[in-house]
Amino acid sequence: MQYLVEKRQLVIPGELLAEGDYKSGKNTYQEENRIYSSLIGLANHIEKNVFVVAIKTGYMPVVGDLVIGKVIDMRLSGWIIDINAPYKAMLFTSDAFGRSFNARKDEMSDFLKVGDLIFAKISAFDRTRDPIVTIRDQGLGKVNRGHVIKITSTKIPRLIGKKGSMVNMVKRETGCQITIGQNGLVLVSGKNVEVEALAILAIRTIEKNAHTLGLTDKISNLLKKEEGD
Amino acid sequence: MSNKKITKLLKKNGLRLDNRKFDELRSIKMEIGVLEKANGSAYIEWGKNKIIAAIYGPREVHPRRLSLTDKALVRCRYHMTPFSTDERKRPAPSRREVELSKVIATAVEPIIFTEFYPRTVIDIFIEVLESDGGTRCAALTVTSLALADAGIPLKDLVAACAAGKIDGKIVLDMNGIEDQLGEADLPIAITPRNKEITLLQMDGTFTKEEFKKALNLAIEGCEKIYDIQKEALRKEYIIVKEETEKIEEE
Numbered sequence: 001m002q003y004l005v006e007k008r009q010l011v012i013p014g015e016l017l018a019e020g021d022y023k024s025g026k027n028t029y030q031e032e033n034r035i036y037s038s039l040i041g042l043a044n045h046i047e048k049n050v051f052v053v054a055i056k057t058g059y060m061p062v063v064g065d066l067v068i069g070k071v072i073d074m075r076l077s078g079w080i081i082d083i084n085a086p087y088k089a090m091l092f093t094s095d096a097f098g099r100s101f102n103a104r105k106d107e108m109s110d111f112l113k114v115g116d117l118i119f120a121k122i123s124a125f126d127r128t129r130d131p132i133v134t135i136r137d138q139g140l141g142k143v144n145r146g147h148v149i150k151i152t153s154t155k156i157p158r159l160i161g162k163k164g165s166m167v168n169m170v171k172r173e174t175g176c177q178i179t180i181g182q183n184g185l186v187l188v189s190g191k192n193v194e195v196e197a198l199a200i201l202a203i204r205t206i207e208k209n210a211h212t213l214g215l216t217d218k219i220s221n222l223l224k225k226e227e228g229d
Numbered sequence: 230m231s232n233k234k235i236t237k238l239l240k241k242n243g244l245r246l247d248n249r250k251f252d253e254l255r256s257i258k259m260e261i262g263v264l265e266k267a268n269g270s271a272y273i274e275w276g277k278n279k280i281i282a283a284i285y286g287p288r289e290v291h292p293r294r295l296s297l298t299d300k301a302l303v304r305c306r307y308h309m310t311p312f313s314t315d316e317r318k319r320p321a322p323s324r325r326e327v328e329l330s331k332v333i334a335t336a337v338e339p340i341i342f343t344e345f346y347p348r349t350v351i352d353i354f355i356e357v358l359e360s361d362g363g364t365r366c367a368a369l370t371v372t373s374l375a376l377a378d379a380g381i382p383l384k385d386l387v388a389a390c391a392a393g394k395i396d397g398k399i400v401l402d403m404n405g406i407e408d409q410l411g412e413a414d415l416p417i418a419i420t421p422r423n424k425e426i427t428l429l430q431m432d433g434t435f436t437k438e439e440f441k442k443a444l445n446l447a448i449e450g451c452e453k454i455y456d457i458q459k460e461a462l463r464k465e466y467i468i469v470k471e472e473t474e475k476i477e478e479e
Contacts, residue, residue, distance in 0.1 A: 012462045013340075013377050014385035014422045029342075029384065036422075038342060038382040040466050055466055057380035058268060058287070086287040086349045127347055128298075 007044055011037040011052060018050045025051030059085045059183040061122050061131040066140075068148055068181035069133065071116045076103065079112055081120070081133055084150070084183040089131040091120065096135060117143040119179060119187065146177070146189025147196050155207045156180060158215075166206065166216055173223040174199040198226055238395040238407055245407065251400045252446060254390070254453055259371065259461035261378050267354075269379025271461075273371040276404055277361035282371040284379040287349035296350070300343035305334035305353040307368060313360045329365050330355075336389075336418045336428035337372055342382040351381065362405035363391050369418050369428065370454055377462055386458055387427060389418035390450030392443040394435060399442045401450045415440070417447045421455040424448070 003018045005011060015037045017028060024030040027039045028050055037043060041052040061067075061083065069081035069089060078092040093101035096111055112118065118133075119140050125131035135141045151159065160167050160180065171178050176190035176199040186203060190196045202219050209215055238246060249255070255276030264270035267283035290296035307329040311320050322330075334353065341351065353375070355368045366389035373387040393403040395411040408414055413433030419426055435443060 010463060010466055012386070012459060012466075013383035014420075027382065029382075036384070038384065039380060040377055040462060054380060056378070086289070086346055088289065127345075 003045055003050070005043045008042045010040075011043045012040050013038055015043075017043050017052075018045070021048065023049045025049045027052035027054055059083075061085050061087065061089070061125045061183075063122050063125055065122045065182040067120060067122060067133070067183040068143070068179070068185035068187055069118055069120055069183075070148075071112050071114050071118065074108055074112075074114060079108075081118065083120075083122075083131070083133070084185060085131070087125075087130045089120075089122070089133045091118070091133050091135065098136065112142060117148055117187075119143055119181070143187060143189075146187050147200060148185055148187050149200060149203065150185055151203065151207050152184070156184065159186070159203060159206050161216060166219070169216060169220055170199055170202045170223070173220065173227070174202070178203075198223060201226070235406060235410065238410060239398060245395070245400065247404060251398060252449070254402045254450060255404065257454070257457050259374060259457060261374055261461055261465035267375075267379075269375045269377070269381070271371045271374035271378055273367050273374075275363065275367040275370075276402075277359055278357070278364055278367045279359040280364065280367050280371050281356045281358065282368065282375040283354045283356075284351065284372075284375045284381070285354070286351040286379075287346040287381070288352070290348065290350040296348045299347055301341070301346040301348075302350040303334050303338045303341060303343065303353070304350055305330045305337075305355065305372075307333055307355045307357070307365075309357040309360060309364075313357045329368070332428060332430070333365065333369055333372060336369055337376065337387055339425070339427050340373065340384045340387055340420055341376065342384065345382055351376075351379075360405070362403055362408035363416070365389070365428075365430075366391050366402075366416050366418070370458065374458055374461060378465075385420040385422045386455065387418050388421050388451040388455040388458060389416065389428065390447050390454050391416035392447035392450065394433065394439060394443065399439060399446055401446050413439075413443070415443045415447055417444065417451065419448060419451045421452060 005017055017037055018035045020033055022035050024035050028035050029038050035050050037052045039052055039054045041054040043052050067083045069083040071079045072082045073080035078090050081089040081091055083089045120133035120135050123132050123134040167178055174195045176188050176195055179187040188196050188199045258274040260272040263272045264283050269284035272281050287301050307326050309318050311318050353372055357364050369387055369389040392401050392415050393411050394413040395407050413435050415431050418428035
């Protein structure tokens with residue numbers, strides 16, 4: 001009965017993490033009384049709960065997540081939304097209109113067209129059915145302006161920074177609104193195209209140099225220099 | 230190549246034509262994350278074999294009717310580039326490529342937690358850039374690395390290696406000439422943690438004793454391959470780990 005790997009040790013799939021009276025947590029699996037890792041990540045344990053923090057995984061919808069999605073199809077009952085996940089999400093017409101939808105009176109494409117972007121919340125998902133999203137909440141709905149960019153999902157913590165320091169700095173320096181979807185999409189909207197381009201440049205630089213030290217200062221200097229030009 | 234002249238595969242000093250001992254692997258190099266657009270990818274150089282594997286998914290199944298309601302579908306396309314062989318290979322899938330695609334998909338499926346992603350597909354694309362015997366083992370080895378790189382939950386990795394018989398002697402990891410002129414070939418794949426065999430094929434003739442000897446030799450080979458796989462994954466991701474630690478320090 002023991003925990004076998006160091007805290008925050010890099011583990012690979014199939015690596016033995018603990019033996020005996022332990023509980024199999026996230027990204028691990030159990031065979032008899034042994035617990036193994038199922039992903040590449042950093043092993044850790046809180047008391048008897050053994051888990052692995054994944055280094056690289058795709059986005060899997062979780063109820064309550066805020067995501068940025070793209071309308072890719074229209075059906076009678078609603079819109080099909082691409083949310084950068086293994087499953088396509090559904091946005092019901094009743095949800096979007098806030099009342100029951102009447103196909104004779106209402107025109108769906110007046111509200112959302114194929115290609116439109118939305119900021120939505122996952123309201124239901126259980127793997128046996130496709131996720132359902134809602135836009136009935138504060139700050140959700142159609143994205144009317146700005147740019148959406150996709151960044152590697154592993155770099156999102158770096159973009160946010162410690163307690164949001166990085167993203168807040170970029171917001172402050174460029175005057176742009178930056179919305180980060182949990183599915184790896186980032187919405188940048190500002191007063192004009194120039195400031196948006198500047199914010200995107202900053203985000204791309206963060207993505208590219210995610211491993212370097214003192215990045216917050218570097219980005220801050222970059223933005224000040226670009227603004228001066 | 231002057232294959233016609235070769236009649237003996239073992240030299241007088243007992244070494245093979247490329248100066249390997251009977252239980253020696255060819256030199257192997259593995260790289261992780263070589264393709265930008267794929268969800269996961271890996272590259273292997275196994276002797277003269279050069280193979281890239283790419284993973285896409287889990288994603289929606291097309292055509293829809295192939296999707297499984299209780300688990301993810303594992304689909305594989307093994308392809309040899311026209312310039313991968315001595316003589317130009319026609320690019321259309323041959324009977325052999327269809328077989329290998331099927332065999333590789335079934336050999337890696339046991340390690341994937343397919344039940345986590347019902348109604349989706351995990352697509353495996355394997356492209357052989359250069360071939361010199363033993364591509365199915367090399368392809369399987371590199372596929373399991375690409376799956377790990379894709380962040381798909383796995384029970385274990387798959388390590389594959391072949392053993393065979395040349396000039397009446399059991400040897401490990403046969404290259405192109407040995408494969409063509411040798412008497413038998415036994416490619417196997419195992420899940421190294423609990424030593425389960427996920428692939429076992431045989432070509433040629435072995436006696437019962439020879440078969441047992443070859444199987445054990447091939448399993449030993451797989452274990453050596455597994456060590457190289459682990460090292461390749463660690464090497465790639467230790468950098469990522471250090472990066473994240475730096476971030477937290479800031």
